[in-house]
Amino acid sequence: QVAAALKKGHVTPTELCQRCLALIKSTQFLNAYITVAEETALKQAEESEKRYKSGQPLGVLDGIPVAVKDNFNTAGIETTCASNMLKGYISPYNATVVQKLLDQGAVLLGKTNLDEFAMGSGSTDGVFGPVRNPWSYSRQYKEKSVRKPHSDSEESNWVITGGSSGGSAAAVSSFTCFAALGSDTGGSTRNPAAHCGVVGLKPTYGLISRHGLIPLVNSMDVPGILTRCVDDAAVVLGSLAGHDPKDSTTIQDNFKPFELPNLPDVSKLSIGIPKEYHAPGLSSEILALWSKAADLFKDAGAKVIEVSLPHTRYSIVCYHVLCTAEVASNMARFDGLEYGHRSDMNKSTESMYAATRREGFNDVVRGRILSGNYFLLKQNYENYFIKAQKVRRLIANDFLKVFGSGVDILLTPTTLSDAVPYMEFIKEDNRTRSAQDDILTQAANMAGLPAINVPTALSERGLPVGLQFIGRSFQEKQLLTVAKWFEKQVKFPMIQLEEVKRHNHDVFQHEKSASFS
C-alpha cells in the first residue's frame, strides 16, 4: 500500500522516513531501538526519492523504512547484541540479509533491542534495558486494565514484548517501521510477534542466509521477518531468500519469489491439530481461540484433524542441551583480543580472557556457556550431546510422519498466554521463563520447519494473542497462503496508540494494518 503511495508520489521516501524517525523519538519510552541511524537513513531516503522521481524505483521495498535486530552485522552502524561484550563494536560488513534489503532500496532506520545475545523470551535481559510492549500504552489495554490506586500505575503495569526479538516486534507494532528483521532460534520471532500483535515468520532453515547473523545456535538459527500483515512478509521473504555462497547451510535450489493469491482457498487443505500442544499452563482464553480457529477452517471446508507429535515433551530438554553446547562454542570467540570489550586485566592472556568474559557477558550468557561446555566434555558427550541429537531426530521425524500422512499445515497456539507485566515476568529467572515460553515454538526450530504467527484477537486484558501455523519444509508459499486466509477471517484490530495518531497520515489510516505492499 505504502509502496503504491510512494510510486504515485502521494508521499515521498524522505517524508516517510522523517515521520518514522519522529515517531521513534516520541515512542522512545518503549526502548525498542538501541541505535537509531538517523543520518544514514535520511540519506538512503534521499537516494530512494531520486529513483522514484526518475521513475526507476528498485522494487516494492524501495524507500520503505525497516529496522533490524541488533544481532545482525551492519557496516558502519554499531552492532551490540545488547551485550557489554560488543558495546561500541562497529562491524566492517553487512549481513547478507541486510545487504539484500539495502540493495532493494529499503531505508534502514536503526538496530532494535533484544535479550543479550538473543538468549531469552522477554527482551528484558539486555544491557540497554527491557523493551516495553506498545500495547501497554494502547487504549485497548488501558481500558481493560484494573485501575490501581497507584499514581504510576501505567509505569508499573506495562507488559513485556516477549523475546528475544522484542525490539523488532515493538518497532513494527508501533508503526515506527514497516518491516523488521528478527532472529528465531527457539521462537524468538514468533513469540514477540504474538505478544505485540504482528506477523512473525520463521522461514525454513537453509532458505535465508545467516551470514552476518551473530549466531546463537548455528543449527537452528534463522533470520525472522516481522511485519503488520502476511502479504508484507511474503514480499520481504521474496527479497531475502535464496542461496548465499557465504553460507554453506543455504540450499542451492533457485528460489522464486511469489505473490499470494488475493482470495486464498483452504477447502482442499488438511489442517492438523497436535494434541501435545495443549500444554500445561496454556490459558483458557488461548485454548478457546485455538478451538475457534479450528472451527473456522472446518466451516470453510478444510479437513481438520487431531494429530500427535509424541516427542514434543522432550523438546525443551533436548533444546537446552544442544543450544547451550552451541552457545558455549559460539561464544568462545569473544575474548577481547580482536574486537569488542577488553578488560584492563593484563597479567596474562588467560586472565585477560577471564576478566573480559566475566565483564562482557551477563549471567544468562555465562550460565549457558558453562552448561554447554559441561555437555561437551568427553565424558558427557555421549550421554548428553549425542543423545540430544538423537532426540532431535525423533522430534523432526514426528513432523515428517504427520506431514507424510496427508496433513498440510499444523495449527497451534504461539504462546501460553498474553503478555505478562514486566514486574511479574522478572520474578522468575531467564532459564525458567525460556523453558516455559519456548515450548510451543521450539520444535519447529529443531525440525527446521517454517512457522508463522498470525495475530488473532485481543485477550480479555486487551492484549494481542496470536496463533501459529507450521508448514512443510520450503513450502512457505502454502504456509503464507493459509496464514493470509486466516488473517482475513479474523480481522485483528489495529493498535490505538496516541503517538501513532499524532503522527497520523492518510497512509497510516488506510485499513487496519497499514501494510506496504
Next chain:
Amino acid sequence: WVPVVGLEIHAQISSNSKLFSGSQVQFAAPPNSLVSFFDASLPGTLPVLNRRCVEAAVMTGLALNCSINKKSLFDRKHYFYADLPAGYQITQQRVPIAVNGSLSYNLCVDNKMSQMVTKTVRIKQIQLEQDSGKSLHDDTRSQTLVDLNRAGRLGLFSYFSSPFCVVMEPDMCCGEEAAAAVRELQLILQTLGSSQAVMAEGQLRVDANVSVHHPGEPYGVRTEVKNINSIRFLAKAVDYEIQRQIEELENGGTILNETRAFDAKLGCTVPMRDKEGKQDYRFMPEPNLPPLILYDAKSLPANMNHQQVVNIDWIHERLPDLPSVKRAKLVERYGILPEHSFALLNEDGLTEFFENVVKQTQMKPKKVIGWILNVLLSYLKQHSLTVKESPVSSFILADLLNLLEKKEISSTAAKQVLAELWKGEGKTPLEIVKEKKLELIQDQKELDQICQAVIDGQENEVMAIKAGNLKVLNKLIGLVQRETQGRSNPVLVKQLLEKKLSE
C-alpha cells in the same frame, strides 16, 4: 631401547585462497594485512570450504595410497589460545577425508648413496584443517601480538592455515628416517602441485611425536616436538628428544606427556604447553559445514554440475608421475644409477636441466650426469643458488660438453672454462677456449716432439719405466702436460710415450 617416531605434517596448499575464507595467501606479508573477516573470527562470519583444498587433499591421499572417504565431517576442536581467534579450530580429526595409506621412502645405508634401503611408513589419515595465526610473544611487554595472516592458511592439521594435515604412524625410529620420509613427502607434494612445501616459508610444518620403550614392552609416554623449521632440524630434534628420553628414563625419571619446542640455537627441546592428556577439546560437529561428499565415476549423479562436485576418479586420472616413478624412468631411459636419480629429483629443476643437456649434446648421459651432479651442483651449492638461478644454462653446458666430447679440450680445461662461464659474462665456451688458449693440441707432430723432449730429459725415469715401474709414466705424462700447459690429451700422451718407450 626402541625409539618410536610419528609425525604430523601440515602442508599449506599453493592456492590463492585460504581454506575457508577467500583471503589471499602470501608469505612475509605485514601482520594482519591479509586477514578476511572470517579469519579474524568476526562475529557472524561463516566458514566456506575451498574446492581447491579439497582437490589437493584428495590428490595427496591418492598419491599416498589412502582410501578416500566419500563422506567426511568437520568438527570444532575447542581451546583458548591467543592465535586461535574463534576459540576453536575447525578440523576433520574424527572423520577425515583420507585414511590408511602408506609412504615409501629411501635411506642411504651408512651415508653411502650407492646403498639404499626402502622403508615404508603408514599414513594414518589426511585431514582438512585450519591453521592458527602465529603468536609472537613479546615478553617484555607481556603482550601477545597475534599475526592473523597465517590464520586461515591452507594446511593440514592446523587451524585455518593448512588445508590438510598428514598424520604418519609411529613407524620411524630415528631422525634420519623422519627426515627421509618428510623429504619424500615434500617431493610428492611438489610434484602434485598441491603445495610448494618449503619448510622455511612455513608451507610445511612438521610436529614429531617421540617415545621410547624396551623391546617387548608397551610404548612409552610420548612427547610432541614442535617449532621445527627445516628437515635438518627435524632429524636433530628427533634424535635429541630420543636421547633425552633415554637418559631421563635411565636415570630413573619419567617422561611427561607434554609439548616441547625445538630450540634450533641450542639444539635441544624445551617444554611448551601441556599437551592433550590434560586438555578436553570438547569436540562438536561444525554446524556450519555440511558433510563433505565426494564422488567417483560410479556414484556421480547424472545431472550434477561438474563444477559443483569433486570427482575422485577424475582426479586419479590426472595424477602426475610420482617421484618414485620418475626416478625409475630416469634410470631406465638414461642408464644412470638409482642414486643419481635421487640426487636429480632432490634439487628443484635439476632433472629438467639434466635432460635438456642430454638432448643438446653427443656426450652419453652416463657421463653428463657426472658433470651435473659433481660439478654444476657443487657450484650451485657453493654459491647458494637454485638451478633456476644458474648463470650457466643447459644450452651452454651442452656446448661445453660437446667440445669435450669432440676432444677439442681436455677435461681439466673444461673445468677451467666452466669456472669462467660461471661469471656469467655472456661468453660462449668456444670463445673462452680460444681466449685462454685451452685447445688441445691436435697437431700430432707437435705432440710427438714434446713427448720426445720429455723422454730425452728424464733419463732416470725412463730407465725406471723400462725396468717395470709403470707408475713413473704418470710423472712423464705430467711433465708433458706442464709443457703443453694442459693442452694435451692425457690419453693420447700416454699412448705416445708408451710407444716411444717400447721402441
